[in-house]
Structure formats: C-alpha cells, structure tokens
Amino acid sequence: MRVLLTGASGFVGKATLAALLDRGVEVTAVARTSPDVPGTYRFAACDLLDGSQALDDIFSPKIDVALHLAWCVEHGAFWTSPANLDWVGATLRLARAAERHGVPRVVVAGTCYEYAWPRDGNCAEDTLLSPTTLYAIAKDATRRACEAFFAPRGIGFAWARIFFLYGPGEHPDRLVPSIARRLVRGEPAPSSRGLAVRDFLDVRDAGRALAALAASSAQGAFNVASGQAISIAEVVRRLGELAGRPDLVQIGGLADRPDEPPRIVADVRRLPVTLDSWPTIPLDQGLREALSYWQHRAKNAGMT
Amino acid sequence: MRVLLTGASGFVGKATLAALLDRGVEVTAVARTSPDVPGTYRFAACDLLDGSQALDDIFSPKIDVALHLAWCVEHGAFWTSPANLDWVGATLRLARAAERHGVPRVVVAGTCYEYAWPRDGNCAEDTLLSPTTLYAIAKDATRRACEAFFAPRGIGFAWARIFFLYGPGEHPDRLVPSIARRLVRGEPAPSSRGLAVRDFLDVRDAGRALAALAASSAQGAFNVASGQAISIAEVVRRLGELAGRPDLVQIGGLADRPDEPPRIVADVRRLPVTLDSWPTIPLDQGLREALSYWQHRAKNAGMT
Numbered sequence: 305m306r307v308l309l310t311g312a313s314g315f316v317g318k319a320t321l322a323a324l325l326d327r328g329v330e331v332t333a334v335a336r337t338s339p340d341v342p343g344t345y346r347f348a349a350c351d352l353l354d355g356s357q358a359l360d361d362i363f364s365p366k367i368d369v370a371l372h373l374a375w376c377v378e379h380g381a382f383w384t385s386p387a388n389l390d391w392v393g394a395t396l397r398l399a400r401a402a403e404r405h406g407v408p409r410v411v412v413a414g415t416c417y418e419y420a421w422p423r424d425g426n427c428a429e430d431t432l433l434s435p436t437t438l439y440a441i442a443k444d445a446t447r448r449a450c451e452a453f454f455a456p457r458g459i460g461f462a463w464a465r466i467f468f469l470y471g472p473g474e475h476p477d478r479l480v481p482s483i484a485r486r487l488v489r490g491e492p493a494p495s496s497r498g499l500a501v502r503d504f505l506d507v508r509d510a511g512r513a514l515a516a517l518a519a520s521s522a523q524g525a526f527n528v529a530s531g532q533a534i535s536i537a538e539v540v541r542r543l544g545e546l547a548g549r550p551d552l553v554q555i556g557g558l559a560d561r562p563d564e565p566p567r568i569v570a571d572v573r574r575l576p577v578t579l580d581s582w583p584t585i586p587l588d589q590g591l592r593e594a595l596s597y598w599q600h601r602a603k604n605a606g607m608t
Numbered sequence: 609m610r611v612l613l614t615g616a617s618g619f620v621g622k623a624t625l626a627a628l629l630d631r632g633v634e635v636t637a638v639a640r641t642s643p644d645v646p647g648t649y650r651f652a653a654c655d656l657l658d659g660s661q662a663l664d665d666i667f668s669p670k671i672d673v674a675l676h677l678a679w680c681v682e683h684g685a686f687w688t689s690p691a692n693l694d695w696v697g698a699t700l701r702l703a704r705a706a707e708r709h710g711v712p713r714v715v716v717a718g719t720c721y722e723y724a725w726p727r728d729g730n731c732a733e734d735t736l737l738s739p740t741t742l743y744a745i746a747k748d749a750t751r752r753a754c755e756a757f758f759a760p761r762g763i764g765f766a767w768a769r770i771f772f773l774y775g776p777g778e779h780p781d782r783l784v785p786s787i788a789r790r791l792v793r794g795e796p797a798p799s800s801r802g803l804a805v806r807d808f809l810d811v812r813d814a815g816r817a818l819a820a821l822a823a824s825s826a827q828g829a830f831n832v833a834s835g836q837a838i839s840i841a842e843v844v845r846r847l848g849e850l851a852g853r854p855d856l857v858q859i860g861g862l863a864d865r866p867d868e869p870p871r872i873v874a875d876v877r878r879l880p881v882t883l884d885s886w887p888t889i890p891l892d893q894g895l896r897e898a899l900s901y902w903q904h905r906a907k908n909a910g911m912t
Contacts, residue, residue, distance in 0.1 A: 355659020355697075384760065386704050392753055393659075393697025400690050441756040445749035449696055452745040456688065 306330040307518050308367045308407070310352060310398070311374030313339040315473050316413070316466065319511030320373065321345065327515055334362050334374070352394045353387075359398065363405035369518045370402045372412045375443075379475045388442035395446050399453055409460035410450070411518050414525070416467040416503075418444045421568045426503075426533075428571040429465070429525040447525075462517050467529035467570050471507035471590055472597065480591065483540050484598040487547040494557025498537030503569040505530040506585040513575055520576040529570030530583045539591070546592050610634040611822050612671040612711070614656060614702070615678030617643040619777045620717070620770065623815030624677065625649065631819055638666050638678070656698045657691075663702065667709035673822045674706045676716045679747075683779045692746035699750050703757055713764035714754070715822050718829070720771040720807070722748045725872045730807075730837075732875040733769070733829040751829075766821050771833035771874050775811035775894055776901065784898050787844050791851040792903040798861025802841030807873040809834040810889040817879055824880040833874030834887045843895070850896050 307324055311317040312333035321341045324331050331345040338347050348362045352374050372395060376387035395412065402410050419427045420434030435441045447463050454461040470480040486493040505513075505528070513528045537555050544553035573579065611628055615621040616637035625645045628635050635649040642651050652666045656678050676699060680691035699716065706714050723731045724738035739745045751767050758765040774784040790797040809817075809832070817832045841859050848857035877883065 355701075386707065386757065389700035389704055389753060389757055392749075393700050396693035396697050400693055403690065438753075438756045438760075442753050445696075445753045448752075449693060449742075449746050449749045452742045453690065453693055456742075 305368045305519065306332065306365060308332045308334060308362060308370045310334045310370075310372045311413075312341075312347075313337050314373060314377060315475070315507060316469065316510055316514070317373050318473055319471070319507040320371065320514045321511070323508070323511035323515035324518070327519060329515070329519070332362060332367065352398060353390050355393075355397070359401040360405070363401060363407065367402070367405065367407045369409045369411060370398065370407050371514060371518045372398055372410065373514070375413065379477055383437045383439045385438070388438050392442050392446050396449055396453075399450055403453070403457055403459060407459065409518075409521070410454060411462045411464060411514070412446065412450060413514075414443045414447055414463045414465040415440055416465050416527070416529070416568055416570065418465060419568075421565050423566060426531070426569045426571040427527065429527060429574055460521055460523055462523055463525045464514055464517055464528045465525060465570075466510060467503040467505060467527065467568065469505055469507045469510050470594065472593075473507065474594075479536065479539065480543070480594050481598060483543045484547070484594050485602070487543060487549050487552055488595060488599040488602045490549070491552065492554055492557070493540065493544065493552050494554040495536065495540045496558045496560045497556045498535055498540055499560070499566070500564045501533050501535050501567040501569060503529045503532060504534060504539065504587060505583055506590040509583040509585050512584065513577055516576045522574070522576050524574075526574050527570035527572050528575070529572050530587070531570055531572035532583075532587070533567070533569040534587065539587075542588065543591055543595065546588065547595050609672045609823065610636065610669060612636045612638060612666060612674045614638045614674075614676045615717075616651075617641050618677060618681060619779070619811060620773065620814055620818070621677050622777055623775070623811040624675065624818045625815070627812070627815035627819035628822070631823060633819070633823070636666060636671065656702060657694050659697075659701070663705040664709070667705060667711065671706070671709065671711045673713045673715060674702070674711050675818060675822045676702055676714065677818070679717065683781055687741045687743045689742070692742045696746050696750050700753055700757075703754050707757070707761055707763060711763065713822075713825070714758060715766045715768060715818070716750065716754060717818075718747045718751055718767045718769040719744055720769050720831070720833070720872055720874065722751075722769060723872075725869050727870060730835070730873045730875040731831065733831060733878055764825055764827055766827055767829045768818055768821055768832045769829060770814060771807040771809060771831065771872065773809055773811045773814050774898065776897075777811065778898075783840065783843065784847065784895065785902060787847045788851070788898050788902040789906070791847060791853050791856055792899060792906050794853070795856065796858055796861070797844065797848065797856050798858040799840065799844045800862045800864045801860045802839055802844055803864070803870070804868045805837050805839050805871040805873060807833040807836060808838060808843065808891060809887055810894040813887045813889050816888065817881055820880045826878070826880050828878075830878050831874035831876050832879070833876050834891070835874055835876035836887075836891070837871070837873040838891065843891075846892065847895055847899065850892065851899050
C-alpha cells in the first residue's frame with residue numbers, strides 16, 4: 305500500500321508518517337520542507353497553496369490512499385486566519401487531482417471544533433455540528449464538498465475529527481509544554497482555574513489512529529481522540545506531581561479565558577483501533593515524557 | 609458607485625450588467641470573453657479559475673461592491689461537474705482579494721437548490737437547507753466560508769439564491785426555448801405531465817434584483833425569484849396559447865423526470881425591490897417575448 309501524506313512535516317504529520325512507516329506502508333510525504341523523520345519514504349517538496357503547481361507528480365507512483373493533513377496551523381492565528389479560505393481551495397484541488405489519478409480512498413483531517421459539544425456526555429460522530437470559528441467552518445465546508453464529490457465517484461472518504469493533542473514536537477506555548485517548561489526550570493507554573501474538560505491524546509497515538517484509518521476501508525467521520533475526559537486543572541496538577549514539584553503549580557493563578565466551552569470529549573468507538581488498549585500511551589506516561597523532553601532541552605540550553 | 613461584476617458574459621451576468629448600467633453604476637465586467645452588452649463599462653478579461661492570475665488588476669479602480677456570479681453553468685453537466693470544486697476555490701480566492709483591496713461589500717450568487725423545499729408553501733431565506741447535488745453543496749459550502757470570513761472583518765455580505773430563470777440569452781435546450789422553438793416551427797411540443805410547481809422569473813428582472821441587492825446594504829440570504837407559483841404544465845400551456853397553437857401542446861407526451869421535487873417556490877419579501885410591481889415583467893409578457901425571439905430566429909434561419 306502506498307499512502308500520499310500531506311502536511312508530513314507538521315506536528316500531526318510527523319507522528320503519522322512514523323506510524324505509517326511502522327505499519328510497513330510505502331509513503332509519499334508531501335510538505336514544503338522535509339519531515340526529518342527516520343525511515344525510508346519518498347519526499348515530495350510541494351506547496352499545496354501554490355495553484356500553479358500541477359500536483360500530478362505527487363500522485364506517481366500510484367497512490368492507494370491520500371491522507372491529507374496539511375492546513376494552516378499557525379499557533380493562535382489559525383482560528384481566524386484568511387489562509388483558511390486558501391486551504392479550502394487547496395484541499396478541493398487535491399481532491400480533484402486524487403480523482404484524476406484514480407486514487408480509491410481519501411482521508412482528510414477535520415477538527416473537534418466542528419461539533420456543538422454537549423454540556424454533558426461525549427461527542428459521537430453524529431453529534432450536531434455547529435462550527436463557529438473560521439477555521440472550523442472552513443473545515444466543515446471542505447468536508448461537505450468532499451463528501452458530495454467523492455461519494456458518487458466511488459471514492460472512499462473518511463473525515464478525521466482531531467481533538468486535543470499533546471506530545472513530541474508540540475508548540476512550546478501550548479498547555480503541556482508551557483507548564484512543563486516552567487516546572488523543569490523550578491519556576492512557578494500558574495494556570496487558569498482550568499474547569500474546562502477536554503480529551504487529550506498523545507500525538508503519536510493520533511498518528512497511529514490516522515494510519516489505521518488510512519489502512520482501513522471505513523467511511524464517514526471519525527473522532528481521533530482518547531475518549532477520556534480530564535479537566536485542564538487536572539492535567540496541570542498531574543504535571544506538577546510527575547515533576548515532583550506540586551508546590552509550583554498555581555491553579556487559578558491566571559485568569560480564565562472567556563467563552564471556553566465547558567466540555568469537549570470524544571466518543572471514540574468508531575475508531576478502527578483496539579479500544580481495550582486505547583490510548584496506547586496513557587496520559588501519565590505522555591506527560592512524563594513531555595517533562596523529560598523539556599528537562600533535557602533546559603539542560604542543553606544551560607550548557608550552551 | 610463602482611461594481612465589480614464577475615460572470616458578466618453569462619445568462620444572468622449580461623442581464624445584471626444591463627441592470628447595473630441602467631442604474632448609472634460604473635461597472636468593471638469580469639469574464640473570459642466580452643459580455644457584448646450595449647453601454648459603457650470597463651471589461652477585464654480574466655479566467656477566475658486560473659490560480660496563477662493575481663486578481664489585483666480587476667480591483668482597480670476602487671471597487672464598492674463585488675457581485676460574483678461566475679460559476680460553472682454548462683447545461684445539464686453543472687449539477688455534478690468536478691468544476692464545482694474549482695469554483696469554491698476560485699470564489700474564496702476572490703473573497704480574499706476583495707478583502708485585501710478594501711472592498712466593503714460582496715454579493716455572491718447561490719441557488720434555490722440549497723433549500724429543503726417544503727411540500728406546501730414557499731421557501732423563505734430561513735427555510736431549512738438541505739443541498740443534495742454537488743452544485744448546491746458546493747454553493748452552500750462557499751456561503752458558509754464566505755460568511756465566516758466577511759462578518760468579523762466588517763465586510764457586508766449578501767447571498768442571492770436564484771430560482772428558475774428564463775428569458776433573453778437562455779440556453780435553447782431549457783424549458784421555455786425548447787417549447788417555444790417547436791411552437792414557432794409549427795411542430796408538436798410534447799412535455800412531461802409537468803406537475804412540478806416552480807417559481808419563474810425573467811432573467812432581466814433577476815438582473816434588476818441583483819443590481820438592487822448590490823446597491824443596497826442588506827445582508828444575509830435573499831431569494832431572487834418572482835414569488836409566484838406555476839406548474840411546468842401551465843407554462844407549456846400558456847406558451848401554446850400565446851403562440852396561437854394550443855393544438856401543438858402535448859402535456860404528458862414525454863416521460864416525467866424521476867425525483868423531481870414537487871414544489872420550489874420562493875418567498876421574496878426580503879428582496880430590496882418594490883414588491884407591488886414585482887416582477888416587473890409578468891410571465892405572459894416574458895413568454896410572449898420568448899416566442900417572438902424564437903420566431904425571429906426561425907425566420908432568419910429560414911432565409912440563410
């Protein structure tokens with residue numbers, strides 16, 4: 305099986321590339337810059353936003369599954385970035401190219417922000433949709449157009465709604481790294497009251513889930529998540545404990561963000577993984593590894 | 609006021625260009641080929657599907673309203689054409705260019721096929737949406753992305769859902785021309801049983817409505833329609849009577865199309881026109897003119 309993977313140099317893309325290679329999948333990795341992931345695969349340098357690029361070369365040799373993760377992901381800015389519109393166009397352009405090249409299956413990354421999250425309970429894939437940010441609306445619009453395009457053409461289509469990821473390669477300003485960095489430096493780690501409940505998944509498990517989805521023939525929407533609910537406060541508290549510095553944790557030391565949805569947690573029963581051992585990386589293990597990583601980074605920074 | 613009009617050489621575009629010129633609006637008409645409409649306006653030859661075109665030149669001189677009608681409209685084929693995906697991308701690209709160039713208002717053409725038509729009663733703009741064709745789904749996805757993009761940027765946005773148009777420049781295979789052509793040649797004019805009820809508007813009135821919408825500051829969705837219900841059979845019957853050849857009409861002489869929605873009729877109360885005199889071209893007048901036109905064409909064809 306050969307998978308065309310876009311966004312291969314991104315946070316999720318790298319983990320997915322590694323998971324695909326673990327499965328023995330032949331991969332054509334598409335990105336603007338090389339993914340820098342160990343293993344053997346074909347790298348195709350390509351800016352999917354460049355409408356003058358023909359895209360034909362990335363579909364040779366013959367592709368069995370196109371797994372499209374590329375999108376604008378600039379930390380903080382992507383929610384409202386005009387580039388979201390460009391990515392709708394680029395994705396639909398890729399969809400057309402996939403059809404032209406006889407690709408029988410396409411998997412595209414969506415987001416948990418497409419849902420109208422129930423206040424209690426979890427989001428199943430048939431939970432009402434109500435995207436409100438430009439990012440989520442653009443993703444949702446893309447799914448609608450892709451579904452309508454692929455279905456009558458007999459092209460298998462899956463839409464992967466990704467929840468909250470953490471883990472290797474994460475932006476240092478995101479929740480886990482920002483707390484971990486302070487803890488390993490022995491600095492106070494303030495957070496909001498952290499009442500919001502979320503579904504966190506290690507990005508390597510997200511990569512596994514996406515690779516499994518690519519390899520399956522399952523169609524429709526799929527939540528890529530752990531299925532486990534935890535409050536932001538609890539994540540911060542655990543980091544403090546795992547770091548051996550619960551004294552540095554200051555829950556409520558920062559103002560709460562306005563309009564935080566109280567609960568965003570997935571039902572993951574549709575995911576084509578062994579649910580008994582899902583996630584394969586428990587949160588405590590993932591958080592411990594994050595702490596080690598930032599500890600290591602801090603030491604190396606100290607030595608220079 | 610200067611209006612940028614795309615699709616200016618199309619069926620609706622030409623009528624809209626004429627209506628804008630009637631209002632004394634300065635127009636930049638964008639199309640691949642010249643609209644061939646009398647009057648003075650700026651013509652900008654541009655293929656909006658060509659992603660390598662910069663679009664900057666069409667926004668100078670300063671544009672007050674972008675009225676975007678261009679889309680794939682190939683008779684019959686547009687319902688399922690892959691080009692619908694390209695037009696989503698091209699429209700969002702135009703939206704970004706409009707924002708970049710400080711355009712304060714954008715009006716885009718949608719379709720009555722976005723609605724879940726009620727079996728009885730008319731479609732108001734807040735009627736449930738349930739597009740099922742690639743064409744309608746692509747239009748609906750475009751609206752969602754445009755709304756989310758324009759609203760927070762303070763750019764006025766209106767979405768014109770166009771119902772059933774007939775009139776000058778209509779494709780000869782569509783309902784009114786196909787019947788009219790047979791009648792003026794003295795040939796039998798068979799039709800289906802024609803039980804479906806529709807909302808027909810002369811394309812010149814559609815042009816007036818779109819020009820009025822462009823000139824207004826009204827936001828949201830607007831039905832571009834007559835608001836009058838008539839069965840397909842009744843349209844055919846009236847054509848026969850107006851042509852003085854009711855004997856040629858053969859209602860039920862052709863098979864009914866499967867899955868024809870029974871009723872697609874608009875509530876037009878949101879439209880910024882004088883409703884007392886709307887439509888300005890009554891159906892009988894429009895049909896009479898269509899007959900004259902095809903009579904004239906048939907005579908000219910006979911002379912060559």
